[in-house]
Amino acid sequence: MNNHADTVPAAPARDLLPPEGLTWGVKRSFVRYLTSLPDGAVAAVEGASVLESGFFNFPPDGGSFDPAAGTGILRFRGDVRLEGHFGMMFVQIANPWIELGSGGGFLTVALGEPGEAAERIPLISFAAAVPQTIGGSLVWQGLETRLTREGSDVFNQQYGTGQEMDPLSIRLPAPDAE
Template identity: 40%
Template sequence: MDEPVNRAGLSWGVKGSFTRYIDSMPDGRRGAGYGATDTGHGVYFFELDDASGYDPARRKGLVKYRGDLRYKGHGGMLFVMIVDPWIEFREAGAVLTVIDAEHWPDREHRIELATLVPVGPGADRLPEGWEQWEAQLLPAGVEVFNGVYAIGELLEPVRFSAA
């Protein structure tokens, strides 16, 4: 596990094939900041911002992480921004939301990027307090990636801790 396990946070590789594509381009760039750290091999760690609205016993509420991740290429024609991922636990499951880049720098507008489904037994070994969930792209997430991936496309698993 590449994430710093001595603190709570969210660890995510976003989409491995997309990261490899960016890295293969002569002008491809990716970077992290403002609470997000590149841990290596295309995996990013987002710091825990606020988990006061989350009830872990009932797995309900909101966990906020902070950080800014950006991908660029093709002379600026390709630009993907993932800022402040939050996990919203709802009656019907969990959703990963991010700030809507279309309204940037307004940080109040958010989009639903992916649904999250818990990974059952046999998942990668994780430290105490960490969970791993499968991420599936939602319609707004398809737009983030400029229509390259379809609704339901698997992203990299999301690993997180809120404690």
């Protein structure tokens, strides 16, 4: 019997961590529906990418996070565009930010052409979560998300306020690891 294996905690496998940045699938059933349409299109540009899993990844783009308070703004860059029905259905997720407060957070997106002065709206909300420090990274994994009123408008009210969306994950270098 190997007693040593019972006393040493297993380290999380590095490949089980989300990639660096913000990773979110939006709503997998919606993306599958769009890709089934003859004119359906999914594009990731300006730094965003589509992972092998089909989820979208947005690389970090600055911000500030206070680990002690659990508050701050985490900025990401990139642009994901989902469209179909000959342009009648169009959803854009541009330069998402995570805005963290003591009671929870929001993923906000830029409206129109992304830029520093672009108007932002809260797309989804999530409950407060404390990141784990794993291998030199701050990791928020599998945060349950819900559509906001403004987010429902982005989806042309096809999904109502409070609709569960895909979980999101964030991975950033830990402040002392930078």
